[in-house]
Amino acid sequence: MSLLYSLARLLDRISPAPIAYAHCDIPCGIYDPHHSQLAAHTVVRMNDLINQLEKPGASATPEQRQEYTNKLARYLATKEQHAELAKNEIRILWGDYFKPEHLKTFPELHDLVWKALKTASKARQEINLQAAEDLLKATNDIASIFWKTKGFETTTAKAPYPTERQTVYPKYK
């Protein structure tokens, strides 16, 4: 340990200097594809709600129009947020969790993620139930690969939400 280092340490004890981190990411190792699947379910649900919403006719009162606009705006905002959330969760799995050795076993992963992100953008931009369904399928496919890399088998079951779509779950041992 150099003299200068000892001096710096002494100064640091007297008047602590702020810490500059070289790693801002704690490799916590805690990952789960469930968040992305949940977000995709929300996008599907918002499409359903928007499609069920009765559009105001020519004779609608200003109050009815306002109520319609309010509901539509809320559904759209939620759809927007959750499509973006799904993208973020997929990116975390892709960028932080999946390693080169996973790609050797699942060479389709890059293409799958790329298409999932594109589909999520489409589902965000448009009122498009098919895009939302495609996004959910993509998150299921990614979840299926994720759980296999963790050594878990998966099962596909009807989700216990109003969307009731088929969803991939791990079979916990």
Add this chain to the structure above:
Amino acid sequence: MRPTLAPGDYVVVNRWAYRFRRPAAGDVVVVRNPEAPERFLVKRIFDVTRSRIEVVGDNEGRSRDSRTFGPIPLEKVVGKVWIRLRR
């Protein structure tokens, strides 16, 4: 930032380094973490544009940097690493 810096190293930062000259690629700088503004990061400048810099860690495989959080505006740059004291 291995191998340039190791945990526990001290750095002396020149906060006035960029008052008279522009940041340059290759400089090791301390910046505000764009993802957690109360924290500081130490990284190497990879590219400089008019008002922003892109930073990467020397330990590329393990670093979270502009490849993740994008370019950093110049006002987030605290200063240039001037002296490094090895542990």
